Amino acid sequence: MDINVYLQRINYAGHVSVTLESLKELHRCHVMAIPFEALDVQWKRPIRVDLEDIFDKVIVNNRGGLCYELNYLFAHFLRTVGFDVTMVSARIFERGEFGPEFDHMALIVRLEEEEWLLDVGYGDLFIEPLKLRSTEVQLDQFKDYRVEQQPDGRFLLVEALKNSERFRNKYSFDLVPREVSEFVEQCLIKQTSPESHFVKNIICTIPTETGRKTILNNTLKVKSNNQTEQLKIESEEQMLEILRDEFAIDVMHTKERVMV
Template sequence: MDVEAYLNRIHYQGSLEPNLETLHQLHCCHLLTVPFENLSIHLNQPIHLNLEALYTKIVRQNRGGFCYELNSLFSWLLQKLGFKVTLLSAQVAREDGHFGREFGHLTLLVKDRDNWLADVGFGDSFLYPLKLETLTEQIKNEEYYQLIKEDINWIFYQKKDNHYQPKYCFTLTPRKLTDFQPTCEYNQTSPQSIFTQRRICTKATLEGRITLSDNRLIITQNGQRQDYTIQTEAEYNKILRDSFGIDLDLKS
């Protein structure tokens, strides 16, 4: 890995000391610059969990990715900088109140003096890492989050419409990247996977979020939402270039 190129990709110019402040700033910079997107799936580009290949895609080709790609590559960067990082398996909350399959999401545990949940691959995620402590309301960029421990499980909640909604649950069992490959393949091939059903490209902003969801452009700023319909593929590709820095014709 060319660490300097990765840091340039996420527009990071701060300290490289492996401490909490560095972690917070790297995490925020990553979310503000690298989109959560599943475009490879709809371009028939297989996603293999190989760190060198992911580095080429995300850093050299200026692309984004989904959780398996973004969090695994971010963990590699953190390890190169001297952080202690563990890959964790998470189960994503479903609308029926249950949680999905094991390895449905890849998230990160970073150990400093305390344990921190880091996640740059969940779409609408927290800008700064969350301290791993139960029942504490944590406010990040005017958004409210909470972690609750139940037996060996931790549940991540986000506050929406004045009440907390579960987003995913996880344990602290260390995982290897290869453990996620079968579910990664499922999510990019199964008709039941949300990732095969529609194109998504979304990125955090300091004021909110910008999202391409199939033929819709959604911009949220300071709690105000604007929704536009995209008429042509050319318009779609222009938004990708102008708002996300993604040129699908770029190969290297």
């Protein structure tokens, strides 16, 4: 892995050190620079949990990706520069229940006698790492979070809008170290199952300093300073222009259709 190319891709200009300050800035830069997107599912391009493929796609060709791509890549990068990283399985809470094991990949970093939850591959989530063993509400850029330890030893991530006391479940996870091969089956299901959110929908999203930009099917939604603007996407050409101009994803050369 070319560390300098990676750092350039995420717009990280500082010195990388195995410190909490550096970890927080790396996480922030990663989330702010690389979108969460499942465009390859719509384009019928297989997503392989292969490090070389992911590096070429995300870092060299300025794409985004799913959790299995982005968190796996970030984990490898962090290990390369000296961090103690574990990949863990998370079960996303949706429609009143938790999904299957390996539904989502998250990361745990052990640093300075503390454990931190990292996740650069969820979509709309925290911008900086969260302290794992803390009962306090942790303030993030746009939302508040809490990591709750459950009686069975698992952990539950919950979030709330700023200044709200109504927290909602995001996902449940444990600290069992996982190998990337264990996520392959769920990664395939998310690309092929008719019930998959990514099969049903075009999605691409990235935070900004003032909010978030999101494509969901034929709508671009831009949130900024608590104001939201929406634009209906009328054509494939317009979709490709928005991907290029708003998300720095240039796929004008592709012949695969983007619109559903």
